[in-house]
Amino acid sequence: MVDCVDGADEWVDAMRILLVGPPGCGKGTQARLLQKQFAVPHVSSGDLLRAAVQQGTHLGVQAKRFMDEGKLVPDDLLLDVIGERLGQGDCDKGFILDGFPRTLAQAKALTAMLVRHAAALDHVVSLRVPRQDLVTRLSGRRTCRQCGTMYHVVFDPPATEGQCSRCHGSLYQRDDDREETIVARLDVYDAHTAPLLAHYREQGLLRDIDGGGSRDAVYARVLRGIEDAG
Numbered sequence: 001m002v003d004c005v006d007g008a009d010e011w012v013d014a015m016r017i018l019l020v021g022p023p024g025c026g027k028g029t030q031a032r033l034l035q036k037q038f039a040v041p042h043v044s045s046g047d048l049l050r051a052a053v054q055q056g057t058h059l060g061v062q063a064k065r066f067m068d069e070g071k072l073v074p075d076d077l078l079l080d081v082i083g084e085r086l087g088q089g090d091c092d093k094g095f096i097l098d099g100f101p102r103t104l105a106q107a108k109a110l111t112a113m114l115v116r117h118a119a120a121l122d123h124v125v126s127l128r129v130p131r132q133d134l135v136t137r138l139s140g141r142r143t144c145r146q147c148g149t150m151y152h153v154v155f156d157p158p159a160t161e162g163q164c165s166r167c168h169g170s171l172y173q174r175d176d177d178r179e180e181t182i183v184a185r186l187d188v189y190d191a192h193t194a195p196l197l198a199h200y201r202e203q204g205l206l207r208d209i210d211g212g213g214s215r216d217a218v219y220a221r222v223l224r225g226i227e228d229a230g
Contacts (some may be wrong), residue, residue, distance in 0.1 A: 014094030015040055017199065017226070020197065021127035022189045023182065024138040026218060030127065031098040033219050041090050045099035048081050049073060068164045068175045070184030072102060072192065080108055086113065104195040123226050124200040127211035127218070130185060138182045142171040
């Protein structure tokens with residue numbers, strides 16, 4: 001954790017954790033658990049982008065073209081939305097960052113962003129899951145058109161097939177959860193993320209965690225990795 005210097009924003013005594021992992025590895029689930037543990041906000045680049053797409057903003061329209069094809073959203077579109085979110089007051093005492101950065105260039109941009117607030121990441125948690133398991137997890141996801149609640153046809157099905165158990169809205173499969181798009185997303189992830197992990201490993205920030213098994217088992221490994229790192 002980084003102390004605040006004179007004249008800088010008061011980002012002190014914070015826990016700043018970055019979660020890294022391929023689509024479907026469980027970053028969102030683990031982020032929400034860590035959010036409760038450390039009482040800091042969960043900042044998901046995916047959630048921010050999907051909100052922009054749903055609202056039809058200029059950013060959302062541009063981002064949707066890349067997301068539908070399983071490609072990474074360009075850095076210039078991501079940096080503005082991430083920077084704006086991390087600059088909000090509830091992130092002063094830390095955050096759980098999920099989905100950004102995904103490339104070495106983005107990592108350097110994030111570092112520069114944090115340095116302006118006399119801050120730095122404390123831990124980079126990398127979740128590892130076999131590829132076929134990821135395809136199974138992602139292709140079975142269904143999302144409520146009305147309230148956005150997510151289900152899985154195998155692991156977390158709704159009470160009534162095709163209908164949200166919360167608001168009774170209809171469920172659909174997102175374009176980026178179709179198998180052909182998933183494979184493309186995983187290929188892009190592998191190509192871009194290897195240098196990112198090497199970068200954080202060299203800095204001594206990387207906590208390499210087995211992402212297989214139950215939610216609670218993975219969470220126990222994540223906490224142990226953070227605790228062992230000091």
